[in-house]
Amino acid sequence: MKKINAYTFAIILSTLIQINGVAQDNRPAKVNQKSPKKNFADSLYYGGNLGLQFFGNSGSLVDLSPNIGYKFNKFLSVGVQGIFTNITQRYSGFTYRYMFYGAGTFVRVKPLPYLFLQAEYDVLSVPDAFSAVASKRTIADINLAGLGLRNQMGENSCYYFLVMYEFVPTPNSPYTYGPFGSPLVYRAGFNINF
Numbered sequence: 163m164k165k166i167n168a169y170t171f172a173i174i175l176s177t178l179i180q181i182n183g184v185a186q187d188n189r190p191a192k193v194n195q196k197s198p199k200k201n202f203a204d205s206l207y208y209g210g211n212l213g214l215q216f217f218g219n220s221g222s223l224v225d226l227s228p229n230i231g232y233k234f235n236k237f238l239s240v241g242v243q244g245i246f247t248n249i250t251q252r253y254s255g256f257t258y259r260y261m262f263y264g265a266g267t268f269v270r271v272k273p274l275p276y277l278f279l280q281a282e283y284d285v286l287s288v289p290d291a292f293s294a295v296a297s298k299r300t301i302a303d304i305n306l307a308g309l310g311l312r313n314q315m316g317e318n319s320c321y322y323f324l325v326m327y328e329f330v331p332t333p334n335s336p337y338t339y340g341p342f343g344s345p346l347v348y349r350a351g352f353n354i355n356f
Contacts (some may be wrong), residue, residue, distance in 0.1 A: 208355070212226065220251060
């Protein structure tokens with residue numbers, strides 16, 4: 163009887179081991195699921211700054227600055243922008259026009275969905291304030307950094323307000339030494355996919 167019990171025990175143990183082995187083989191294999199690669203176009207955002215201001219009968223300001231950026235991830239992006247600003251002021255029957263234009267690069271860090279930090283470097287063509295010839299122009303290097311607030315308008319679009327400070331202004335700076343007379347730069351605009 164002991165031989166039958168030992169024999170039965172061996173068969174039951176062998177059957178359980180085989181069932182366990184078969185059950186493990188029937189498990190779905192783990193597949194390394196890679197996140198789908200983003201298309202280059204999906205990482206781009208575009209838009210720009212829009213400014214239009216009237217000073218009663220004494221003048222106006224028009225600012226058009228289109229930009230395009232590339233998002234490395236949801237926190238960090240870089241981009242380029244064009245800058246065109248025209249200021250018209252009237253004093254005692256004279257009209258004074260101050261126009262500057264150029265291009266720049268920027269870096270944005272977005273720590274929160276509604277907040278971003280921006281640093282930018284611009285190269286602008288500005289009227290030469292030190293020239294006796296009124297039509298002579300010169301180059302101004304602009305270094306700005308500041309804080310922006312953004313708000314979603316739709317699924318992929320937002321508008322933003324940005325306040326930046328000009329660090330180390332050059333003598334021909336349109337902000338610190340030009341018609342604005344302040345190192346603070348205020349901007350408003352929109353972006354799609356930012």
